[in-house]
Amino acid sequence: MNSTQALSKNTILDAVRGNQPVAQPMPTIPHFHTNKPADLVATFCESIARMAGVVVTKDVPDLDSFLRVKFPDARVVCSAIPEYAGTIKPASLNHWSEASAIDVCILRSPMGVAETGSILLSDVELQVNTIAFLAHDLVVLLDPKQIVSNIHDAYEHPYFKLRPYSVLMTGPSGSGDIGAIVVHPAQAAKTLTVLLSPAPNTGKRTG
Amino acid sequence: MSSPVDQAKNAEKFLADTVHEQRLDKLLWAMRMRRDAAARQVPEWEELRTLASGIKEHTLSKLSDYLTQFEARATANGVIVHWARDAHEHNQIVYDLLAQQGANTLVKSKSMLTEECELRPFLERRGVRVTETDLGERIQQLDDQPPGHIIGPSIHKTNKDVAVLFSQKYGSDPNNEDTAYLAGVMRENTRPDFLHAPAGMTGANFVVAETGAIVVATNEGNADLSAHTPPLHICSVGIEKIIPTTESLAVFIRLLARSATGDTITQYTSTFRGPRKGAAMHVILVDNGRSARLSMKRFWHSLKCIRCAACMNTCPVYRRSGGLSYGSTYMGPIGIIMMPTFEIRKYRELPFASTLNGSCTNVCPVKIDIHEQIYGWREVMEENHQIQVVKKEAMRVADKVLSHPALYQIATATLSSALEVLPHFAVYNRLNAWGEHRDVPEAARETFHEWYRTHRPKKNEAVKRG
Amino acid sequence: MPVALMVPCYIDMFNPHVGIATLELLERLGVDVVYPKEQTCCGQPMANSGCYEEARATEEHCARVFGSFDCVVTPSGSCTHHIRNKFTAGRDSPVKQSLVRNTYDLVEFLHDVLKIREFPWARFEHKVALHTSCSAIRGLNMASMSERVHDPVFSKPRALLSGVSGIEFVEFERVDECCGFGGTFAVTEEAVSAKMGYDKLALMQKAAPHCIVSSDMSCLMHLQACAHRQKQDIPFFHLAEVLNGVSL
16 A cells, blocks of 8 residues: 555544444344245245246256247357356356357356345356356246345355355346336346256355 | 525426426336335335444444455455545546556446546546446436436436437437337447446445445446456445445345335345456545544434435425436435535535425435434524525514514514515515415414404413413 | 413414414313413424524523413424424523423324314315325324335324214325425425425315315415415315314
């Protein structure tokens, strides 16, 4: 830290220290499980639908034919999951900007949130962060057993304390800035489809 | 030193445009209704508000410790932390970082703090081209207007306004007012900037001391793009945005989107804890008057604000005035209690742009006593000699008459005297302003006082003096 | 126990019939009403304008006039709210503390102190659009607030008016949005104030009421002035008049 910065830091901290009000206690934060919904999967589906996300609850045994039907014009399919090849893998991207050529991106999320319909992603699942933002459509696999009840539960996930980047993603990109009508897409993915699919038995989740 | 903003005059101009005024009022009332519907879905809503308020008050009371903790944790994560005492220092730090990078273009997501610091003109004067990537901010940037609302900066514009603007700036179809089409025009024209930007900037909704992380909530995903695409990510944030822990973050995330738009959460609620491989992440902690505001006994609670704009959506005055009428970075109820701390003379009229109805206080997710602070600022204006002399004089006369029963009764005895002397409120500003859009009330033939004298003569009127 | 009647300055000057109705109503209910003739004003107009120093003498006078009474009643939510919650311009004194403690809006007095629910002498077979002032709702908790979605819905003015035979309430949107009066706001932000008044009237009129009733005359004066300007012919009544048996 250079001397100007040291001066700025000390000036600010001294002013704050001098002015901050009398110490007030930190409240205890409950997790509000008394209002836990009975059916987490159903609540998750309702929540994500409100945000224009799509959920496929039936088992999809053949991901390849599912994608060909749903995205018939897709040529570049980036798969970030080991069990499906796609046409490219994130590791094959030489530069993050190449992700803009991706039509459909396949990912697996380690956690869903029933309260909001969110799915968690981090640099672990993305490998190249831009694939979830520059791709045109997203397909995210989610184990229904990994759907937690509410946001309090969600923020217990170790990613938030350990990963350089993590996101709770809820539906496709949108904006209500014109006339307060939410339209899709805004800057990022146009659609988000969640496939409820049990996680492969690959051992404990990475932290 | 700027001359005072005449919010009332600006509001009157906005009102004269019935198309825009009626639309804004309708849209924002609908947002308020969506907020109510969302709150209804959460049985523990009031408890969450109390928790959020308590967490913020605790944090602000130990702000220096939490700032120090944040710096240590963020630095350990590979983030470079800067400190800016004021807007100018902030802007200089940003420019220096860009210059070091050799960057003369910048993509950025929405940050009211950067508006407050007037970053864009500072950078543009130094040859940096800035692209706002939030749709509303971009619209306002292209139109050379400041944001009119802190969540929807261009919410006051009709689809037609945007279609015309985009046709002028982007060459799109001026007659296509379809919202999806317009969003598509924005996307097409902004994507190239993302792909080539050497630097990206975001604000932050929350800063988590325990993990050294910043949290950004957007609908569009433009903050994530601004952070992930360039090799340099700069995040500017006010020092009051700190919260202690990830656990406390959950409380605010549950309140923020519901209060702002009625959704349970924004599409992208992202936590940035460190740079990605091969890139750099910088966080600038900005004071710009916040530490001073912390010392104001009556007003420091305004620092709890999480920038949800629920107060603006419910404010009947804001909805009839338009956000630009306040002439300030922050508008509506929260703007009224924050702006005088920046420039008291310029914003001396703002505390009077309120009926003190109190709806704002009820919707604030962090329980800021907004309408009570608005009232408090009126007193401060008097203490700082910011009340117009004419008004003070009229009130002085009123006080003299109203504290002397004999004077009061003489004055009220006749129609014309009553209207002239007493709190008819019109005296100090514009004579008969009441009557511009309303009929003037007629004084009664006899006052209650006179009626009582005639009709209850035998009644014991003795006043026991205390 | 004598009850002191406080008649707000704007009722004294412009709407004495509301003061008369309040007095008569209390007398009907067997209350020993005293009208301290040296009363003038509670100081709210000056204090709300930020002219705090200029409210001091008036507030102190008000405290002297009323401070020796155990109970002060006024047909004004805004004056009650000012006295109970914002009466700080004058110096502290025992009479001031007494006034702050013992002042009631008429609705509070009837609903909470006398606990009256029936007004057998009154008959009002009309559709009423009931307006409750922001002071009454958010300052005095006289009715539930629409923002607080989990609170039980209640309204003390409505509960009282329901005791008048024949009365019917119409429902309208944005029921507790401010009418736009706001004290000196009505003049300093005249255009916005009037627009808020017009909008409030329009929403009420959509429900086709026969008249508009409120327990705050300041709101009614403002709405009435807006209505007259728009050549709307709807009658306005203070709650005291309806409870006292006024006819349309």
